[in-house]
Amino acid sequence: MKNKIQNLYEKQEFAKEDFDLFYEFRSALNNGTIRAAEKIDGNWITNDWVKKGILAGFRMGKIVKMGSFIDKETFPVQDLTNRGNIRLVPGGSAVREGAFVASNVIMMPPMYINVGAYVDEGSMIDSHALVGTCAQIGKNVHVSAASQIGGVLEPIGANPVIIEDNVFIGGNCGIYEGVIVQERAIIAAGVIITSGTPIFDAVNNYYIPKEPGKPVVIPKNAVVVSGTRPLRSNPDFSIYCPIIIKYRDFASDSAVSMEEELR
Ligand SMILES: CC(C)(COP(=O)(O)OP(=O)(O)OC[C@H]1O[C@@H](n2cnc3c(N)ncnc32)[C@H](O)[C@@H]1OP(=O)(O)O)[C@@H](O)C(=O)NCCC(=O)NCCS
Secondary structure (H helix, E strand, O other): OHHHHHHHHHHOOOOOOHHHHHHHHHHHHOOOOOOOOEOOOOOOEOOHHHHHHHHHHHHOOOOOOOOEEEEEOOEEEEEOOOOOOEEEOOOOOOOOOEOOOOOOOOEOOEEEEOOOOOEEEOOOOOOOOEOOOOOOOOOOOOEEEOOOOOOOOOOOOOOOOOOOOOOOOOOEEEEOOOOOEEEEEEEOOOEEEEEOOOOOEEOOOOOOOOOOOOOEEEEOOEEOOOEEEOOEEEEEEEEEEEEEEOOOOOOHHHHOOOOOHHH
16 A cells, blocks of 8 residues: 555546545545554654655545535545444534544534544544644543644644643644654643744753654653743743643642543
């Protein structure tokens, strides 16, 4: 599949067998059998050929009418019937073809899950949240209302955002540009993190290291809140700086505990 998709990406004109290949690729994304990124031996590996396959799908698809909507024929809204115990509450939400949604995921309207995204078991995607292209969301993750998990297609990014198992993303957060949030971390409401955002670990008293070409990693169990730091070029001013205020403890667990009845 990988080689065939690489070839498809190079093409400018498409025959029926190219569409058959693309639809096979898209079903594999729907089923979660291929992913834009996966953890191998403890490291997240980006499968850039998957992004190429998605881009090929945009190039090859004509714009068609879909009910009252108009979009590329290759990426209609996905039919989620016969999926394991999923609830998609009515009202302005969509899961695009080519996204994987595991069983017991809850999606509150309006929210949007874009192509290439992977949302694992038991996660909650709350109202006005976006799971961007190729973003990887682990098990039992809570993506709170109005949070934005950035995608790799636009603006163009090399690595997808990865949110590992049991992470809590508070309301109105933005996680962009290939940032990895490791297991059980808590991102407090309103925190924005991009690949260029310095993040201060106040527990260990250092800035999270940033190496060229490597993703920013929020360590597991970190509790990250909004803060400020002096502006390097002019310390009379302050600039936004997320701070790891502590590592997850009993108080944090209670602060983000969920209402089981709603699940
Ligand atoms: C981060 C959060 C979970 C609190 O975690 P916690 O482990 O209970 O934190 P604590 O109350 O023990 O506070 C620890 C420190 O962080 C500070 N702090 C806590 N939350 C903060 C926040 N959101 N912004 C800035 N500072 C914060 C506290 O003042 C305290 O610092 P201090 O000791 O210097 O005063 C909570 O603030 C939060 O953001 N919850 C998410 C709410 C939300 O988005 N819900 C979604 C509904 S859809």
